[in-house]
Amino acid sequence: MSQSATFAHQPVLAERCIALLGQGIKQVGREGRALLIDATLGLGGHSELVLQTYPQVRLVGIDRDKQALARAAKRLREYSERFTAVHATYDAIDQVAATYGSEEYPLAGVLMDLGVSSMQLDDTARGFSYAREADLDMRMDQSSGKTAADLLAELSTAELTEILRQYGEEKFASRIAREIVRAREESPITSSSQLVEIVRETIPAPARRKGGNPAKRTFQALRIAVNQELKILRNALPKALQALSPGGVLVVEAYQSLEDRLVKRAFQQAVAPAALEGIPLTEVKTFQLLINGAEKAGEAEIENNPRAASVRLRAIRKLSAQAERNGE
Known part of the structure; x- marks a missing residue:
């Protein structure tokens, strides 16, 4: 018999994640209209804050866990006109972006909060x-x-x-x-x-x-x-980067070294200058790191939410055409 412990779901580094995603909305959205994808919806803590903070944003939440999807949908029911839940593994993010993104709602940001969720850990079944x-x-x-x-x-x-x-x-x-x-x-x-x-x-x-x-x-x-967590992450990272509209942001929270190394490597490869015909290799970049290295949670957050102790936060922005011309 399933026994779910009672716990307060606390999204890790929530304000920082929302601010980073906001940079993408500012760059991409027209009057704040943009699409965000929460690739690891869980119980919807980060998504709830996004929908509260950015009233013109539409959000799609992906999760493979049907129980998590049901609980998140209940939590976010007041945002039902702007929120859609999708049952899938998040390496289907390219398909999700193609289905829900549009010229009016371009993909401004993707959030990946990796690992096992509090709900899954606390359900003894x-x-x-x-x-x-x-x-x-x-x-x-x-x-x-x-x-x-x-x-x-x-x-x-x-x-x-x-x-x-x-x-x-x-x-x-x-x-x-x-x-x-x-x-x-x-x-x-x-x-x-x-x-x-x-x-x-x-x-x-x-x-x-x-x-x-x-x-x-x-x-x-x-x-x-x-x-197959690492396989899915390895597949999902390049798809997310490619799906972003110019100016869009990918934010990733990893909680163990194997995941973080994959994210770090993908970001390093993305920011390496790309070669275009007739343009020197060193003059063209497609992505820009928004964080040098990885950020960690502060002592106060760790004391309040022990799960935050192991988090490593990384973020990257897809450069707009104007940024590329300016050599940013």
């Missing part, structure tokens, strides 16, 4: 948390795909090792993978407590005494594998 007893599901879209339990039952030692090493950066990946394969011969691994115990018993005692729960990296790795 979803199996995301190593701190709560639950079936090992971990699917963000529970209507399709294999669960974490399925992967633990089917994958070879080598495949499990690769997932734990690549997605969890787990130094004891091969040990844990071997123990998972051994343990499943005795009984299926279907619950979070079973997996936590396997990891705890496998990792050497000195390593268990530091860095929090020793199963954290294993759960992260499985969640990423189940939901």
Whole structure:
């Protein structure tokens, strides 16, 4: 039975994100009319602030989680004339932009708030948390795909090792993978407590005494594998950049190093000067970073919202034709 904890959903770095998206609206929108896409809608915290702050903006929220879509739509029902929810993974952002963008409402901004949501972590039936007893599901879209339990039952030692090493950066990946394969011969691994115990018993005692729960990296790795999170992000970033209207802004909040490295690399490639026929390579740029490096949350926000502690915020703007001529 699903048990959802009661919690106050607090969007991370909300005011900063809204201000950055506002730069895109100012550049692109005509009298404030523009389209924004919240590519990871969740419970709609950021979207609500966008709709409150920019009364002429239309917003499309994408999420693969039908439960999140339903709750966000309820939260944003007073903005129903300007808000549309789309059930999809956010690497379909090019299709969403083509469907909902127009000359009157050009795409001025995209927000990606990556990772697992508070709702998903707090719903014990979803199996995301190593701190709560639950079936090992971990699917963000529970209507399709294999669960974490399925992967633990089917994958070879080598495949499990690769997932734990690549997605969890787990130094004891091969040990844990071997123990998972051994343990499943005795009984299926279907619950979070079973997996936590396997990891705890496998990792050497000195390593268990530091860095929090020793199963954290294993759960992260499985969640990423189940939901193909890095593949979707890798596909979505160039599509979002291409879909933006000139002057539009892409804002990304990442919460772990694997995601942030992909975002950083995509932004670095985007701001590299492009070669145009008859124009020297160094004189043409298509994008401009709005933040040098990544911004972090302040101490006050982290104290109020612990999830903000790991955030890394990056933003990039697609240059307008005028900006390109001015060499910005």
